[in-house]
Amino acid sequence: MKKIGPYTKKVIEYFKKPHNYGKMKNPDGIGKVGNPVCGDVMWLYIKVGKNKKGQEFIKDIKFETFGCVAAIATSSVITDLAKGKTLAKAMKIDREEIVKFLGGLPPIKIHCSVLAAGALSEAIYDHLSRQKREIPKELEARHQRTEKERKEIEGRYQEWTKIEEEMHKK
Amino acid sequence: MKKKVYLDYASTTPADPRVVRAMLPFFSKKFGNTMSLHSFGQEAKQALEESREAVADIICAKPDEIIFTSSATESNNLALKGVAFANKEKGKHIIISQIEHPCIVESARWLESQGFEITRLAVDKYGLINPEDVKRAIRKDTILVSIIHASNEIGTIEPIEEISRICKENGIYFHTDAAQSFGKIPIDVNKMNIDLLTASSHKMYGPKGAALLFVREGTKIEPFIHGGGHEGGLRSSTVNTPAIVGFAKACQICKKEMKKENQRLSKLRDELIKGIFKKIPDSYLNGHPQKRLPNNANFWFKFVEGESIIIQLDLLGISASTGSACSSAKLEPSHVLLAIGLKPQEAHGSLRLSLGRWTTKEDINYILKVLPEIIKKLREISPFKR
Numbered sequence: 001m002k003k004i005g006p007y008t009k010k011v012i013e014y015f016k017k018p019h020n021y022g023k024m025k026n027p028d029g030i031g032k033v034g035n036p037v038c039g040d041v042m043w044l045y046i047k048v049g050k051n052k053k054g055q056e057f058i059k060d061i062k063f064e065t066f067g068c069v070a071a072i073a074t075s076s077v078i079t080d081l082a083k084g085k086t087l088a089k090a091m092k093i094d095r096e097e098i099v100k101f102l103g104g105l106p107p108i109k110i111h112c113s114v115l116a117a118g119a120l121s122e123a124i125y126d127h128l129s130r131q132k133r134e135i136p137k138e139l140e141a142r143h144q145r146t147e148k149e150r151k152e153i154e155g156r157y158q159e160w161t162k163i164e165e166e167m168h169k170k
Numbered sequence: 171m172k173k174k175v176y177l178d179y180a181s182t183t184p185a186d187p188r189v190v191r192a193m194l195p196f197f198s199k200k201f202g203n204t205m206s207l208h209s210f211g212q213e214a215k216q217a218l219e220e221s222r223e224a225v226a227d228i229i230c231a232k233p234d235e236i237i238f239t240s241s242a243t244e245s246n247n248l249a250l251k252g253v254a255f256a257n258k259e260k261g262k263h264i265i266i267s268q269i270e271h272p273c274i275v276e277s278a279r280w281l282e283s284q285g286f287e288i289t290r291l292a293v294d295k296y297g298l299i300n301p302e303d304v305k306r307a308i309r310k311d312t313i314l315v316s317i318i319h320a321s322n323e324i325g326t327i328e329p330i331e332e333i334s335r336i337c338k339e340n341g342i343y344f345h346t347d348a349a350q351s352f353g354k355i356p357i358d359v360n361k362m363n364i365d366l367l368t369a370s371s372h373k374m375y376g377p378k379g380a381a382l383l384f385v386r387e388g389t390k391i392e393p394f395i396h397g398g399g400h401e402g403g404l405r406s407s408t409v410n411t412p413a414i415v416g417f418a419k420a421c422q423i424c425k426k427e428m429k430k431e432n433q434r435l436s437k438l439r440d441e442l443i444k445g446i447f448k449k450i451p452d453s454y455l456n457g458h459p460q461k462r463l464p465n466n467a468n469f470w471f472k473f474v475e476g477e478s479i480i481i482q483l484d485l486l487g488i489s490a491s492t493g494s495a496c497s498s499a500k501l502e503p504s505h506v507l508l509a510i511g512l513k514p515q516e517a518h519g520s521l522r523l524s525l526g527r528w529t530t531k532e533d534i535n536y537i538l539k540v541l542p543e544i545i546k547k548l549r550e551i552s553p554f555k556r
Binding site for chain 1: 474475477481482484485494495496518550551552554
């Protein structure tokens with residue numbers, strides 16, 4: 001497949017014309033992942049409905065992303081993959097599925113797909129927490145991982161602000 | 171066909187057709203080895219020495235003070251490591267700045283591992299070094315000061331004349347990496363008290379694979395490529411005659427056209443900067459508003475990320491570059507943008523547009539037409555918009 005920069009045509013298509021972007025009014029859950037310091041930030045909003053079987057599903061989904069081509073493309077893809085799925089199925093979407101859908105990502109950009117999958121989990125986690133419902137084990141584990149990563153990034157940020165402060169002192 | 175607009179001349183330039191014409195005979199007809207005694211060799215040798223004269227001429231150096239190398243990276247490595255090891259008896263302290271090119275940064279880092287000490291001078295918000303800081307940083311054991319002439323990223327031109335005067339007064343060698351300024355703005359190594367200077371052919375419409383290190387007569391320097399003793403023993407390797415002949419031709423053209431071209435490019439650059447400020451809210455210029463290369467414009471845009479801008483521009487036929495972490499192999503933002511005080515998230519939104527010999531008014535109008543739309547769209551996607 002012809003590539004543009006380091007990206008597949010499919011990545012570029014999704015980057016050029018992303019689906020489901022923008023803010024959502026009164027969402028049922030929000031997932032915020034990433035940090036502007038290290039590059040990418042994704043905010044994912046979901047609205048949850050009930051299907052005929054009484055299962056909860058993702059009725060609507062939107063994203064806002066600050067970041068590179070891969071970050072925008074993976075955000076768009078996860079909204080497409082998740083829309084209409086039951087929460088139980090949606091929370092199983094992982095980075096492999098996103099990367100496969102896009103026909104591959106440069107190795108250095110794989111973390112963008114991790115971020116996108118994380119944003120969706122966080123949005124579902126947020127919804128279940130708001131409803132004071134039980135959190136499935138796997139989702140709880142994912143949430144813990146995301147929190148850990150967030151703290152790591154913040155640590156890095158502190159390092160950076162320290163360098164910055166030192167530079168301004170001089 | 172899609173319009174193609176190249177605005178990445180600071181990265182590399184196309185070879186001028188006049189340069190290519192000058193080079194062609196040296197591939198298959200005048201192919202001799204400059205070290206050979208026969209006529210083929212002597213023909214190549216003559217071309218090499220004529221090239222040396224032409225290249226020396228543009229910076230008012232003596233031909234014997236020009237050492238041809240393969241790249242600015244090699245020249246900068248030779249300058250730092252060569253001077254460091256040749257003068258280590260005198261001292262082990264070297265001064266550089268925080269906005270040097272990676273080949274200086276990494277050479278200095280390696281020298282540290284070899285027992286040398288490095289001071290890295292901070293810059294102000296425009297990227298300027300204060301010569302007084304150089305004075306303060308000098309120690310008894312300082313052997314070399316190396317300061318970039320004009321920043322490859324933000325285009326700021328450093329006050330190297332003042333810095334080199336301080337070095338001269340203190341008996342310290344002064345080296346400057348002039349890869350971006352050579353052939354674009356006037357340089358006189360004598361008036362400017364420069365002991366060593368790096369320049370590269372492919373940044374000024376010559377071919378890739380040729381560069382130089384100017385080494386003032388009497389400078390103590392060690393080679394690190396040992397062999398047949400080419401280039402006065404400082405850089406052994408069979409001479410890349412076609413590339414050097416091209417480099418020389420490029421120098422002649424630049425010298426002849428410099429004044430006019432500078433005026434033309436400065437005007438286009440200023441139109442570009444004004445146009446962007448007018449059409450894109452929350453846009454900022456990186457580097458000094460006046461003390462900058464005539465062909466460099468560097469911005470940062472709030473709420474967006476540089477790689478996304480680059481790819482959007484590329485889809486519309488425009489080539490540009492960014493200091494965003496997302497486009498770097500290390501996922502870290504440009505050290506130069508951080509040094510001028512940008513926050514990492516601000517450095518992510520940077521865009522460098524560098525103009526050159528074939529940039530036209532139409533090109534500037536084209537980018538001024540499409541860039542505001544690109545930034546607007548990316549801001550719509552971003553969570554940080556106003």
